[in-house]
Amino acid sequence: MKFENTGLEKMKADLNRLDDVMLEYGLVREGQWDYERVTYDRKFELKEGVFYLRLRGHAIEGNVDSNKAVIQLLTPLLGKHYYPHGVEYGEGENFPTSLVNQCKKIIDEVKSEVEKFAL
Incomplete structure (x- = not known):
């Protein structure tokens, strides 16, 4: 599911500052990047399954490998993991209301944090 019109998709920010803020909220980048893109994930293990809140972005200046990049954030996603196929974000997925509300928060x-240093 896409979280439309959050305002994040209009923001640009320094990669290192983003890394710090995302980590504060349990969103980790780890090895999920290439030279032009970043992905921050937070895993939720519930009785209904395993879900991921995913915040993504792409470099509009510099590159991610050098840790010197300006990132344009994209629309946040919520997906459900299916072993061994991966994460599905489709409209047909059923997401617990409490999880959706937690992700919106x-x-x-x-x-709010990124606004303080957005470019």
Whole structure:
């Protein structure tokens, strides 16, 4: 599921500052990047399954490998993991309301923090 119109998708920010803020909210980048893109994930293990809140971005200046990049954030996603196929974000997925609300809160808080240093 996409979290449309959060305001994050309009923001640009320094990669290192983003890494710090995302980590505060349990969103980790780890090895999920290439030279032009970053992905921050937070895993939720519930009785209904395993879900991931995913915040993504792409470099508009510099590159991720050098840790000197300006990242344009994209629309946040929530997906459900299916072993061994991966994460599905489709409209047909059923996401627990409490999880959706928790993710919206995290997105709002991240946005509030990023606004302080957005470019």
